[in-house]
Amino acid sequence: GTVFAAFNAVINSHSHARFASQCALAMRDALEDMSPPVSVLIGIHTCNVLAGNIGTVHAATYNILGPGVALSCILSRLNKPLRTQILITESTHSRISEHFVMRGVDVVDFAGESMKVHELVQEVD
Numbered sequence: 001g002t003v004f005a006a007f008n009a010v011i012n013s014h015s016h017a018r019f020a021s022q023c024a025l026a027m028r029d030a031l032e033d034m035s036p037p038v039s040v041l042i043g044i045h046t047c048n049v050l051a052g053n054i055g056t057v058h059a060a061t062y063n064i065l066g067p068g069v070a071l072s073c074i075l076s077r078l079n080k081p082l083r084t085q086i087l088i089t090e091s092t093h094s095r096i097s098e099h100f101v102m103r104g105v106d107v108v109d110f111a112g113e114s115m116k117v118h119e120l121v122q123e124v125d
Contacts, residue, residue: 004072006064009051017046017095021120024086040085043075044120046092071110075117082106086120093118100124 005023008016024042031038047068053060075087082105093102093116101121107114 004064004069006049006051009049009064017044017092018099020044020046021086021088021092021096021100022123024120025123028085041076041079042086042120043072043078044086044088044092045072045075046089046095047071067111071115074108074110078106078108078117082119084119087117088120090116090118098124 005020007013007020007023013019021044024044027042028040031040045068047066049064049066049068051064052062054063054065055061071089075089079085079087084105087105088096088102096102100123102118103121105117105119107116109115
């Protein structure tokens with residue numbers, strides 16, 4: 001199954017990239033502790049999106065739209081061939097670099113733009 005989470009959509013926080021990264025590591029660790037272990041593939045990208053109720057008064061759903069949503073999805077799928085579990089873009093990396101251990105993994109092409117991606121390894125103690 002697929003789970004999508006958005007940080008900083010309803011409650012504004014300057015630490016949203018850090019919270020998303022902490023959440024990703026906590027999910028990875030919790031699922032690895034299960035018997036049998038469950039693997040998780042997560043993509044994190046920090047960007048502006050359109051978020052809110054879309055539809056009519058009688059049939060509205062909360063949605064998050066934008067190219068960054070697609071990029072997060074692509075990152076999660078890239079984990080498998082790259083043999084990683086949590087990939088982040090440079091935009092997330094620049095916001096959390098002092099709080100986490102990361103390693104540069106690859107450069108990917110998204111919508112005609114080359115982007116460096118990093119594996120999120122662990123939080124700095």
